[in-house]
Amino acid sequence: MKLGIVGLPNVGKSTLFNSITKAGAECANYPFCTIEPNVGVVPVPDERLDNLAKMYNPQKVTHAIIEFVDIAGLVKGASRGEGLGNKFLSHIRETDAICEVVRCFENSNIVHVDGNIDPIRDIETINLELIFADIETVNKRLDKARKNLKADKKYQIEIDLLEKIKNTLEAGMSARTIDFNEEEKELVKDMFLLTTKPILYIANVSEEQLENAENDELVLKVKEYAKKEKAEVIPLCVKIEEELSSLEEQDKKEMLDALGLTESGLDKVIKKSYDLLGLMSFLTAGEPEVRAWTIKKGTKAPEAAGKIHSDIQRGFIKAEIVSYDDLMKEGSMLSAKEKGLVRSEGKEYIMQDGDIVLFKFNV
Numbered sequence: 163m164k165l166g167i168v169g170l171p172n173v174g175k176s177t178l179f180n181s182i183t184k185a186g187a188e189c190a191n192y193p194f195c196t197i198e199p200n201v202g203v204v205p206v207p208d209e210r211l212d213n214l215a216k217m218y219n220p221q222k223v224t225h226a227i228i229e230f231v232d233i234a235g236l237v238k239g240a241s242r243g244e245g246l247g248n249k250f251l252s253h254i255r256e257t258d259a260i261c262e263v264v265r266c267f268e269n270s271n272i273v274h275v276d277g278n279i280d281p282i283r284d285i286e287t288i289n290l291e292l293i294f295a296d297i298e299t300v301n302k303r304l305d306k307a308r309k310n311l312k313a314d315k316k317y318q319i320e321i322d323l324l325e326k327i328k329n330t331l332e333a334g335m336s337a338r339t340i341d342f343n344e345e346e347k348e349l350v351k352d353m354f355l356l357t358t359k360p361i362l363y364i365a366n367v368s369e370e371q372l373e374n375a376e377n378d379e380l381v382l383k384v385k386e387y388a389k390k391e392k393a394e395v396i397p398l399c400v401k402i403e404e405e406l407s408s409l410e411e412q413d414k415k416e417m418l419d420a421l422g423l424t425e426s427g428l429d430k431v432i433k434k435s436y437d438l439l440g441l442m443s444f445l446t447a448g449e450p451e452v453r454a455w456t457i458k459k460g461t462k463a464p465e466a467a468g469k470i471h472s473d474i475q476r477g478f479i480k481a482e483i484v485s486y487d488d489l490m491k492e493g494s495m496l497s498a499k500e501k502g503l504v505r506s507e508g509k510e511y512i513m514q515d516g517d518i519v520l521f522k523f524n525v
Contacts, residue, residue, distance in 0.1 A: 163439050163456070164229045166257035170284050173265040174366040174400035176200075179232035181400065181407040182428055200232040206436050206454070207429045210445065210486050210516060214452045217494070224453040226443050228435055231257060251295050251356070259360040259438050261431065262288060266380040266397070267368035281384050285363065289391075292356040293331050299355060300328045323349055331357070338392050360438045363388050364431060365397040372399045372421070396434055398427025442515035445486065446470070463511040467521045477525035481507045486516035 169175040183202025205225035215223050233253045254260065264281045304324045311317040323346050327337050336357035342350055350358055365381045375381055375397035388395045406414050406426050418426065436442075436456075443454040444466055455469045468475030488503040489495065498504050513519075 163259075163436075163441060164231060164257045165259050165261050165435050165439075166231045166233045166254050167261045167263060168233050168254065168288060169263035170265070170287060173263045173284070175263045176232055177404055178263055178364065178366070178400045178428075178431075179230060181403040182230055182431070184407055202230050202232075203227050204230060204432060206432055206443070206456075207425070208443065208454055211452055211454055213490060214445065214447045214486075214518075217489075218447050218449055218452055220447070220449055220452045222451040222453075224451060226436070226441075226454040226456045228432060230261075233257075251291075254292070254356055254359075255354060257359065259362070259435065261362045261364055261435060263364045263366055263400070264384055266365045266378065266384065267371060269368070279380070281365065281380050282387055285384070285387060289336060289357070290334070293334065293336065296337060296355045296357050297328065297331050299353065300324050300331065303353060304328070319345070320349060327353075327355070336361075336391055339390065361388075361391065361393040362431070362434055362438055363393055363395045364400075365395055366400045367397050369399050369402055372397075372402065375399075394434060394438060396427065396430050398431070403428050442513075444513050444515075444517045444519050446520070447518055457513060459515075461513050462509065463507055463513060463519075463521075464509050466513045466519070467523065470521065473525045474521050474523045477523035478509065479522040479524055481511060482520040482522065483507055483511075483517050485514070486518055489518055 167175055167179050179200060179202065183200075183204055205227055208225055211223050211225060231253065262285065264284055265279060266281050268279055304321065307317045307320045307324060311321065327340065327350075330337060330340055337350070337355050338358050338360070363384050365375070365378075365384050367375045367378060367381065371378050371381075378397065381395070381397045385395045402421070403426060406417060407428065409417060414426070418424070440459050441456055442459050443456060446453050446455065455466070457466050457469060463481045464475050464478040467478050467481070482504055483506075484495065484498045484504045488501075489498050492498040492501060492503065495504070
């Protein structure tokens with residue numbers, strides 16, 4: 163799964179990317195420093211794997227992963243090709259969700275592309291460009307559907323949907339704000355609209371703002387806007403995250419304790435991004451490997467088995483499952499079995515986050 167990190171120039175976007183991935187993307191105080199997108203693959207923090215590793219002492223521990231893409235800073239007119247607009251839009255189209263970094267701090271040494279700090283204006287600058295691009299897409303689809311209507315009346319459903327989306331976009335709202343029914347959701351999937359992508363706003367605050375960041379005036383404005391957009395918000399100080407990412411684990415823990423934090427902002431971003439995409443993990447555990455496997459919420463057992471190997475899906479018989487919480491409570495798989503906490507599930511079972519699974523199959 164791929165998440166695009168976007169934002170206006172000089173809001174802390176590439177610094178955040180560097181902190182997440184430690185990939186060393188170029189970062190400088192001038193617009194368009196990022197032209198070709200940088201890509202980093204990062205593990206999803208999951209303390210369940212650490213606890214299972216203590217229980218099984220495996221040769222290997224493998225986390226679920228998310229791919230982050232640092233996309234070029236955007237300016238007004240991107241939908242018309244201004245700045246690096248066309249590249250920006252094409253790179254966003256390739257992502258599954260958007261992380262938008264929004265500047266909520268004052269610093270006279272860091273140039274703001276519009277001259278002053280206004281997070282809502284910045285958000286709207288980007289959102290409007292995505293909306294303009296979607297209006298163009300919708301208009302093209304409408305023209306095609308209207309031509310096809312003469313030959314087949316079924317296109318009326320698509321026309322009605324497209325007109326509903328167009329009206330929303332022209333009112334300055336993203337398509338994700340529309341409550342689609344199941345049939346409409348299937349049609350919308352094929353439209354590849356930018357404003358249907360899930361979005362997470364990352365409110366970049368100063369070190370001084372961090373202690374009360376949840377109630378900071380600018381952060382609250384971002385939260386209010388996000389609520390209308392069906393989006394999520396995480397406030398964090400990108401500068402501190404950059405420092406944390408360069409520390410060894412023990413030093414990192416000490417710095418977090420000193421800041422009064424239980425986890426880094428980056429861990430929150432990665433976990434929230436994973437959740438934003440409607441993803442979850444089931445787990446496998448044994449001496450060779452303890453591992454988290456990424457699946458969509460609502461996935462049935464055979465499809466989950468296919469994540470491990472297609473043969474397991476093809477020859478699926480049943481899944482032996484114990485919940486992570488039950489296993490931890492009992493302290494061993496043997497004790498969990500004795501208490502009747504290990505269940506046998508069939509093909510219609512819908513996987514739950516934290517299921518520890520042994521698949522039985524025959525090919």
